[in-house]
Amino acid sequence: MFGLYKFSSKLTLEEKVNQIQKGNTELLSEVLEDYKPFVKKAASKVCQRYIYDSDDEFSIALIAFHDALMKYQTDKGASVISFSEVVIKRRIIDYFRTHQKEKQEILFEPGDSQETAGYLEYDQSMKVYTADLESEARKDEIARYSAVLKEFGLTFSELASNSPKHKDARRNAIFIAKLVSSNQEWFSELKSKNRLPIKKIEKDVDVSRKTIERHRKYIIAVSILLNGHFPYLYEYVKEQL
Template sequence: MDDAALQKLLDRAKAGDAEARNRILEACRNFIFSVVGSYCRKPLAWGQDDELSVGLMAFNEAINRYEPERGVPFLAFARLVIRSRLANYFRQENRHRKASSGTDVSEELLRNEAAAAWEEFLWQNVVSDRAEEIEEYEAVLNEFGISLEELVALSPKHRDSRMALIKAARSLAAEKKLFEQSGAEKKRLPVRDVAKKTGLSPRAVEKNRKYLLALAIIFRYPERFIYLNSYINKVG
């Protein structure tokens, strides 16, 4: 689902359209599963683990609270809400388990926190959330032997060339096997196969392989690189 279609459904859902809300929830089930899974760091299953239910409710809450005029992608905001609600959930769980008589100051503060203040706190978290995402992106690039400084030098100067390569990077990202092969084989692109799949010439693939990989990483993991993914123009 592209950004424009999602935004339309969000507008309708906020206006009370239950069908639109259900469509968003259905389309984003994998996203919710991925965010909750990466937060909990354990195997999860729908219908068995409460964490997923918490994540689903938080996502539903994010639909209500989302403000597109803030300029933050919806999925990034939803990820923040899910993580925040999961944190609350684990605190409560911990408290029940310990059955402690002591007062947890942070819990007390949270309990008393006004909903508006909590929401503002979430929006403020966007800044650090973005920085974390970029840090993670740079780390993944480094795993592939690519640096941001190199990409400055390797970026094609002509817009048309970049557009063609962005399109090719999307194709590469969609080919799970080929992408994983690129990561496995000494972090190099299997040039001939990629050329065949993307429609580029082998020479163009070889010449732009680092740039191509850098973009394919963004497109391959849209849940991890939400901000970057939503920032780059959609091509083709």
């Protein structure tokens, strides 16, 4: 066991996750134990209060961290920590939603009117709290997306002015973006060189090079959105995609 610890201490978290995903259960246990303070801090940040080991939110956050370790992909661009924070935040918000729904069901059971009024007040406060959490999560996600776009020299305002105006042009651009996001070689080149692999794309699609270049910024932005960890933004635009 000492040998394992000595070896693993030299690895980055990303390297440890790679070993964990290959089946190293001892290393998984080690990482889960070592990162409990991080998990607790992430959960406390979402809940806006200190989270103890005995709290349900801590258990939910720890499970979410475990799932994040197993699902993390290096080619998505985010670090293990930032990805885990997103997963933990989403999982706790989902917990609050479920908890709120359970309280709503209790309201319809026979009982003292004063108790019912208390549940109503609790229900309303939970709604406000959950809405605030989701608003904060969306802001964080937009900030992360903006930071990634900045790496490609793009801004939200540019996307608005560079979005294809015609329906067919937008459909073609989205089709290309989906191809780029799903093709590991193309997306890796996009990330490493900060540019579209246009020569490779034009060989596989019935769209002119000129058209691809015209909508280059939009294609890059959509590719990043589809391939990254941006659940709120994706939910907002998925009907258009």
